[in-house]
Amino acid sequence: MTSTDGNLVKEPKASLNDTVVVNSVSADEEDDIPMLSSHTLEALKEFLAEQNQAAAAAEESVDADGEEVSLVTENWNLSQFWYNRQTAETIAAEVAALSETLISPRVVCIACPTLYAYLKKIVPGVPTQLLEFDKRFEQYGDDFTFYDYNQPEDLPSSLKHSFPIVVADPPYLSKECLDKIAETVKFLSKPGESLLLLLTGEVQTMLAGELLGLRPCGFRPEHSSKLGNEFRLFTSYDPSARLGGWQHDI
Numbered sequence: 001m002t003s004t005d006g007n008l009v010k011e012p013k014a015s016l017n018d019t020v021v022v023n024s025v026s027a028d029e030e031d032d033i034p035m036l037s038s039h040t041l042e043a044l045k046e047f048l049a050e051q052n053q054a055a056a057a058a059e060e061s062v063d064a065d066g067e068e069v070s071l072v073t074e075n076w077n078l079s080q081f082w083y084n085r086q087t088a089e090t091i092a093a094e095v096a097a098l099s100e101t102l103i104s105p106r107v108v109c110i111a112c113p114t115l116y117a118y119l120k121k122i123v124p125g126v127p128t129q130l131l132e133f134d135k136r137f138e139q140y141g142d143d144f145t146f147y148d149y150n151q152p153e154d155l156p157s158s159l160k161h162s163f164p165i166v167v168a169d170p171p172y173l174s175k176e177c178l179d180k181i182a183e184t185v186k187f188l189s190k191p192g193e194s195l196l197l198l199l200t201g202e203v204q205t206m207l208a209g210e211l212l213g214l215r216p217c218g219f220r221p222e223h224s225s226k227l228g229n230e231f232r233l234f235t236s237y238d239p240s241a242r243l244g245g246w247q248h249d250i
């Protein structure tokens, strides 16, 4: 589901309008005790279990070789929803395959820290820069560059037109956000040369085509926390048989 302001949102679980009393109490205590329906209680339990799962996934995820990939805990106020392991590995493998075709591969991850972490495990030799708003990622040293999409070109000039591979995952599903992220993508990419990958909601399909010439692939990105939005991976190039192929009929 997308909120009216274009935020990414977790799936709604249930409404709070039934009136089955869960706690057994005496009549005079009854007024002070909150009442939840059994349906709502189940939804609450499911939500808490998911939160625990996401927190556990945040502490450590394990890649295909059984090696740990450390991630920080999601902050939903920053629209942080990390890829699940399969999605992170699929995109990292795609970036690795693209890197092999280039003489001097260099990757920039715009607001996708999980991908950065997986790339450092899978292809540690490929120079990779993370542009992020969350300063917890300063832990990556010189590979971290502070980035606020509201200032799309407020970046070191050394990064201009210097990345043959650009991957972006905008925090919001608004036109305003994608317009600005597209400015950043153009600032960072080598004009006419770079391979672009964008992960965002399906609702952005037309805009991704208009702004950056991207088309959706068959592959559906998934997250550790279940989101209500349908997600897609868009690319500037035909991935052939990889990523579920390129969708031509849009």
Ligand SMILES: C[S@@+](CC[C@H](N)C(=O)[O-])C[C@H]1O[C@@H](n2cnc3c(N)ncnc32)[C@H](O)[C@@H]1O
Pocket: 008, 078, 079, 080, 081, 082, 083, 111, 112, 113, 114, 115, 132, 133, 134, 147, 148, 149, 150, 169, 170, 171, 172
């Ligand atoms: C939808 S998440 C994408 C994360 C990706 N799914 C992953 O697993 O790496 C959006 C990202 O945008 C970042 N973000 C939040 N506010 C931002 C802002 N004002 N400018 C740039 N990035 C921002 C969040 O920290 C988060 O990493």
